[in-house]
Amino acid sequence: xxxxxxxxxxxxxxxxxxxxxxxxxxxxxxxxxxxxxxxxxxxxxxxxxxxxxxxxxxxxxxxxxxxxxxxxxxxxxxxxxxxxxxxxxxxxxxxxxxxxxxxxxxxxxxxxxxxxxxxxxxxxxxxxxxxxxxxxxxxxxxxxxxxxxxxxxxxxxxxxxxxxxxxxxxxxxxxxxxxxxxxxxxxxxxxxxxxxxxxxxxxxxxxxxxxxxxxxxxxxxxxxxxxxxxxxxxxxxxxxxxxxxxxxxxxxxxxxxxxxxxxxxxxxxxxxxxxxxxxxxxxxxxxxxxxxxxxxxxxxxxxxxxxxxxxxxxxxxxxxxxxxxxxxxxxxxxxxxxxxxxxxxxxxxxxxxxxxxxxxxxxxxxxxxxxxxxxxxxxxxxxxxxxxxxxxxxxxxxxxxxxxxxx
Amino acid sequence: xxxxxxxxxxxxxxxxxxxxxxxxxxxxxxxxxxxxxxxxxxxxxxxxxxxxxxxxxxxxxxxxxxxxxxxxxxxxxxxxxxxxxxxxxxxxxxxxxxxxxxxxxxxxxxxxxxxxxxxxxxxxxxxxxxxxxxxxxxxxxxxxxxxxxxxxxxxxxxxxxxxxxxxxxxxxxxxxxxxxxxxxxxxxxxxxxxxxxxxxxxxxxxxxxxxxxxxxxxxxxxxxxxxxxx
Numbered sequence: 001x002x003x004x005x006x007x008x009x010x011x012x013x014x015x016x017x018x019x020x021x022x023x024x025x026x027x028x029x030x031x032x033x034x035x036x037x038x039x040x041x042x043x044x045x046x047x048x049x050x051x052x053x054x055x056x057x058x059x060x061x062x063x064x065x066x067x068x069x070x071x072x073x074x075x076x077x078x079x080x081x082x083x084x085x086x087x088x089x090x091x092x093x094x095x096x097x098x099x100x101x102x103x104x105x106x107x108x109x110x111x112x113x114x115x116x117x118x119x120x121x122x123x124x125x126x127x128x129x130x131x132x133x134x135x136x137x138x139x140x141x142x143x144x145x146x147x148x149x150x151x152x153x154x155x156x157x158x159x160x161x162x163x164x165x166x167x168x169x170x171x172x173x174x175x176x177x178x179x180x181x182x183x184x185x186x187x188x189x190x191x192x193x194x195x196x197x198x199x200x201x202x203x204x205x206x207x208x209x210x211x212x213x214x215x216x217x218x219x220x221x222x223x224x225x226x227x228x229x230x231x232x233x234x235x236x237x238x239x240x241x242x243x244x245x246x247x248x249x250x251x252x253x254x255x256x257x258x259x260x261x262x263x264x265x266x267x268x269x270x271x272x273x274x275x276x277x278x279x280x281x282x283x284x285x286x287x288x289x290x291x292x293x294x295x296x297x298x299x300x301x302x303x304x305x306x307x308x309x310x311x312x313x314x315x316x317x318x319x320x321x322x323x324x325x326x327x328x329x330x331x332x333x334x335x336x337x338x339x340x341x342x343x344x345x346x347x348x349x350x351x352x353x354x355x356x357x358x359x360x361x362x363x364x365x366x367x368x369x370x371x372x373x374x375x376x377x378x379x380x381x382x383x384x385x386x387x388x389x390x391x392x393x394x395x396x397x398x399x400x401x402x403x404x405x406x407x
Numbered sequence: 408x409x410x411x412x413x414x415x416x417x418x419x420x421x422x423x424x425x426x427x428x429x430x431x432x433x434x435x436x437x438x439x440x441x442x443x444x445x446x447x448x449x450x451x452x453x454x455x456x457x458x459x460x461x462x463x464x465x466x467x468x469x470x471x472x473x474x475x476x477x478x479x480x481x482x483x484x485x486x487x488x489x490x491x492x493x494x495x496x497x498x499x500x501x502x503x504x505x506x507x508x509x510x511x512x513x514x515x516x517x518x519x520x521x522x523x524x525x526x527x528x529x530x531x532x533x534x535x536x537x538x539x540x541x542x543x544x545x546x547x548x549x550x551x552x553x554x555x556x557x558x559x560x561x562x563x564x565x566x567x568x569x570x571x572x573x574x575x576x577x578x579x580x581x582x583x584x585x586x587x588x589x590x591x592x593x594x595x596x597x598x599x600x601x602x603x604x605x606x607x608x609x610x611x612x613x614x615x616x617x618x619x620x621x622x623x624x625x626x627x628x629x630x631x632x633x634x635x636x637x
Contacts, residue, residue, distance in 0.1 A: 002520040009508035303504040306465055307565070308493020308521050310486050400465045404504060405456075 003313055007320030010293070011328070017289055022329045024285035025384065028278040029333025029376050030340050035274055036372035037341050038350070039267050041365050047227065047253075050260050052132035053191045055253045056098075056221035057230050058237065060084065063247045065219075074174030077101075077216035078248070084220055087240050093229045098125035099217040101208040105171030107151070107201060109161050116155065117199045118169060120208020120217075129223050130189075138163050138187030146207045149183035152197035153190045161185055169201070173213035181211045192360055193259075230254075279379060283387045286325060290318065290391035301395050302403025311396040318395060322388025326381035333380060334373055341366040411477070412572055412605050413439035413462055418471035420457050420628070431457040432468070433628040439607070441572065444599045446619030447609045454628040455609035456577055462607065463496055463575045464488045476572050493521045497566025499576035499595075499608075503558040505550040505565075511537065512546040515564045522569060536564045540594060556587035560594065567598055574598075576608035580615055592618045 011018055051057055061069065062076040069076035078084070078099075085097045101120035106113050121129075123141035136153045149167055151159075161167060166182045173179045183203055190197055209215060224233055230252050241248050254261065294301070301314060344350060349363035420432040431454045439445060447455045460466035461473060464480055473480050476495050480488065492498075497518075505514050512533055519529040537543045540560040550558055559579060566574050576595065580588030596618060599606045608619070616622055622634040 002517075006506070006508065013508050299502075299504060300506055303500070303506065305489070306463070306492065306498050306504075307518055308489050310489040312486070313521075401460050404465070404500060407502075 003317040004320050007317050008324055010297075010317070010321055011324045014293065014296070017293060018325070021286055021289045021325055022332055025282055025326070025329030025380055026333045026336045028282040029330065029380055030337045031278055032275065032376040032379075033334070033337030033368070033372055034340055034344070034366055035271065036376065037366035037368055038364055039271050040367040040369045040372065042267060043264060044367065045362065045364075046260050046263055047257075049132040049192055050257045051223075051227065051253050053130050054196070055256050056096075056129055057224040057227060057253050058222040058234060059251045059253075059256065060220040060222070060237070060248050061218070061251065063249045066249060066251065073102075073218060074176070074212075074214070077174065077214060077218055078220065079216045081217050081220060084246070084248070087244065088220070088222065088237065091233060091236055093224050093226070093233050093236075094222055095225045096125055096128050096223040098122050098129055098221050098223075099205060099219070100221055101205060101212060101214075101216075101218045103171045103208065103212055105169055107155070107159065108168045108170065109159050109165060110168070112159050114155065114158055115199065116151075116169070116201045118171065118201045118203060118208065120205040120211075121202050122205050126202065129221060130191075133189045133191045136188045136190050138185070140187060141202060141204055142186075143204075145184075146204050146210075147181075147183050148186045148204065148207075150187040150189055150202045151185065152200040153188045154194060154198035155201065156185070156188045158198065163187075169203070169211060171211060173211065174216075175213060177213070179211055179213065181207065183207065190360070192362075194354075227253075275379070279383050282380065283383050286322060286384050286387040287390055290321065290388050291394065294391055294395050297395075298398060298403050298406040301398055302400050302406060305398070305400045306404050314396045315392045318388045318392030319385055322385040323381065325388075326384025329384065330377045330380040334377055337373070337376070338368055341368050410441040411438055412441045412443075412475070413437060414472075414474035415461070416472040416474075418458075418461060418468045418473070420454075420461065420466070421469045430628050432461070435471070435628070435630055437623070437630070439605060441605055442599070442603045443605050443607075444596065444618070444620045445605070445607045446616050446622045447607060447625060448611060448616050448622055449625035449631075450611055453625040455611075455625055457628075458625065459575050459577050459607065459609055462573075463498060464492055493518055494569065495572045497569065497571040497574040497604075499559070499562045499566050499574065499579045501578040501581045503550070503555070503562050503582070505558055505561055507550050510547050510549055511542055511553070511561050514550070514561055515568050518565060518569045532568055533564075536568045539598075540564045554587075555583050556590060559583060559587075559591050563591070563594060563598065567602060567604070570602065571604055573605045573607070576606065578610055579608055580610070580612070585614075588615070 062078050065076040081099050088094055088097045099122060103118045105116060105118060107116040124143045127140055141148050141150055163185055165185045167185055168180055168182050170178065170180045224230065234250055234252055237250055304314065345365050349365040351361060352364045353361045415435055415437040418432050418435040422429045422431055435458065447458055449455050457466065461468055462475065464475060478491065480491065483491065506517065509517065515533045515536060516529055519532060534543065537546055540563055542557060542560050542564065545553060545557060553561065580591055583591060592615060595606055610616060624631045
């Protein structure tokens with residue numbers, strides 16, 4: 001405790017020097033909090049848009065679909081959607097249960113033909129599931145009309161089609177036969193992913209079933225009220241599957257969202273590099289200020305040693321100083337970081353141009369995340385304490401006789 | 408019978424200044440008894456400070472043997488020497504060397520904190536010694552709020568608060584005006600008599616030397632003569 005008090009006094013003795021150290025800590029923490037908050041927002045945005053435009057939180061397939069279903073989808077279809085649906089709706093966390101039947105094929109205006117990825121959807125439920133998908137033109141699919149089609153905004157452009165045009169879908173049905181259907185273009189949608197927008201088409205589920213010559217569906221898509229409940233609900237669904245001996249398998253959004261996972265890995269990598277760079281800057285800034293303070297305090301250190309302070313005592317004093325600088329600077333840094341984040345959010349966020357593979361840019365907000373604050377604070381305190389080791393080592397190497405006579 | 412407190416035997420101290428070797432002390436031998444009031448005099452560069460530093464265990468000789476308070480300190484570790492200084496030796500410096508961030512009370516309290524003494528006992532001791540040096544009312548003042556004489560009184564209080572066996576004062580009055588210097592010497596003399604602790608102070612001022620009961624004259628690192636005041 002004796003060096004604790006001395007260190008605390010020393011932190012405040014040269015206000016200008018301490019302010020400069022605090023400024024570098026504050027700058028570092030603002031960078032960490034804002035960048036960390038930006039990353040968190042990006043993860044959240046990408047995750048929710050992936051969930052709410054394509055995947056839902058949970059998908060249920062016929063057992064074996066993940067392994068073999070892609071090459072032979074007709075063999076892995078679910079027949080009794082209605083009874084599964086009824087069982088699933090008993091779970092309170094579930095907001096929506098819908099079905100999809102997807103297919104690959106060709107889409108043609110008669111003059112131009114392109115490949116497409118089609119989804120048979122339940123129209124009135126699709127609006128809720130794909131809430132992050134924006135309708136760019138026309139209207140959503142309606143429950144009543146079986147022969148409607150909604151296509152991706154990029155696909156419509158490439159086809160050169162107009163609203164109201166009849167487009168022909170050509171695909172193979174579940175028996176491997178080629179089948180075709182004419183559907184009226186009633187709208188275009190945009191998901192944010194330019195690649196996806198260039199291939200997707202949505203048609204009513206019953207139209208897709210007719211086209212594929214089946215009464216079954218490919219998968220059950222489940223939307224939850226809260227993404228955080230995913231793991232919990234998966235367990236409950238698994239229980240239902242086991243209890244009812246259903247021949248089904250479950251996939252969660254993060255197992256299916258390969259793009260999201262690679263973005264998370266990339267951003268985390270970048271964030272880690274930035275964290276290290278900031279830590280190094282803060283480290284040297286504090287170490288430099290402390291070394292400067294040693295030159296000013298040579299005589300004092302010599303006196304402390306002369307009157308009986310051991311080297312370990314001087315070391316402790318400097319480590320405490322580093323610790324206090326980190327603790328106090330860190331508090332100021334959190335306040336400043338949160339304020340900057342709030343100002344950015346109030347002013348509408350930062351405009352981010354379209355990321356690779358995305359069709360549109362977005363206004364990024366800064367999420368103030370407790371984990372980022374705690375991480376930034378703890379790392380500041382640790383870096384600050386560690387940065388005082390070298391100055392402390394320098395201080396204990398001072399030759400007492402020369403130090404006490406230092407002017 | 409008085410007790411021997413310092414025993415130096417054939418002490419040599421050499422420094423290197425660039426390529427040049429400087430002999431600060433040459434074959435110095437000393438015996439000092441408990442309770443003595445001694446002055447080490449000599450012109451600038453005669454080796455006074457080096458001698459005090461060796462006696463105070465702040466420096467080690469190049470050759471010779473040092474016994475302080477019956478302890479052979481030559482082979483002591485740095486930590487052990489620190490403990491010895493804290494427990495048995497008080498220091499008074501020419502430019503006071505107080506800790507600027509600590510108050511008068513805290514400066515005097517610091518050596519007791521190092522000794523690990525309980526707070527209540529420390530408070531009693533610090534208050535008593537501050538009253539003795541006439542600075543009780545200034546106990547909350549920081550060094551920069553005190554005059555030169557007051558700062559040196561704080562230094563004396565800090566040197567004596569642990570009841571040391573030995574107090575070393577290197578030119579204690581050099582930075583003070585004559586009147587304040589005399590007051591400080593009177594105080595040191597009083598403390599020597601009342602606390603029965605050995606005082607060794609260095610000076611080159613003949614007026615100051617007069618206070619000493621025994622005087623060692625140093626020249627070019629050698630003790631030229633030893634005198635006694637009647």
